[in-house]
Amino acid sequence: MPAKVIVLTSGKGGVGKTTSAAAVAAGLALRGNRTVVIDFDVGLRNLDLIMGCERRVVFDFINVINGDAKLNQALIKDRRNDNLFIFPTSQTRDKDALKRDGVERVLDEMRENFDYIICDSPAGIEHGAITALYFADVAIIVTNPEVSSVRDSDRIIGILASKSRRAENNMDPVEVHLLLTRYSPERVDKGEMLAIADVKEILSIPLLGVIPESESVLRASNTGTPVVFDDGSPAGQAYLDAVARLLGEEREMRFLKPERRSFFRSLFGRA
């Protein structure tokens, strides 16, 4: 079966696209799927840092598009999981180097060898972001419970429905999922943060997962480890649940209630 192309997109920057792309890709690989995660953020490469392979980058996405390197020279195999590959992008070129026909050729080559192709989109709605979402079969809309993020997500959902390859060719529409990140049940209880139901109602797309605001996310990026490898952390577990739902399993949403920190935990301050 040829690979499914999944884009993580948001419109707004800083909501957790790269963190989520790394976590979802690693989660799919942990479940036994051959998975590649591609950085579409040409010029602002960061996926390599989040995946912890920044010192192993030799060739990149743009080199392969331009025919200067072969795909298997540019793909970096993850050291923690044999099913997981990282496809870094160029740090020196600009977004115009992402030619649509070149991207299509590279994706087609990968489709035969992988189960899932995860595209980490840049922020914005310019060429880079449009190219990242263009070939998607599935879109995960990464959203923070905050007004500007929700508004930008709505805009991106509109773009997926009109400018993607599936929309332009009158195919079945892109399957769209909501991934709510940096959710703080404590602040929702105080009436300071949009609740899950509010965001779901406003965007009216199905909910794939809710990732609680968690110290483990920063710890994971500090060390270049996708947060699902820290499977004791709430965020890691929430991402693994989201991956299970993506694979069609039923999982109850967790970490939606304010956490009761035990006396012991508050002493040592670990979440």
Next chain:
Amino acid sequence: MGLLDFLFPERRNTAAVARDRLKIVLAHERASREAPDFLPALQKDLLDVVERYVEIRGDMLHVNVGHSGDTSMLEINVELDGATIKPIKNGAAAARRAPVPIAVPKPDPGSHPPWVKPG
């Protein structure tokens, strides 16, 4: 609740404010996103035509596409409140002349239509 609001006035439910603001702004943005591309051009053309006959500002002419069920309706609204009619000559040529106020015909008691009996 009232006492709490009085004691902590800034502690209101800001999430509800966020939700309501989002609903309103997204309703507007979705409507304009779904509108056909030709609407701004159509609005400009209509304005040019109407301007030949009536003094009108850009914001007095509205073009919208409404949907109900499976029918779409092109809706054109022109406000004429306080507008002045220009002298009718050959279209655009008249537009350059000074407009005259709308002439309201005064009733002339001596000329009734044949079917109205003079009172």
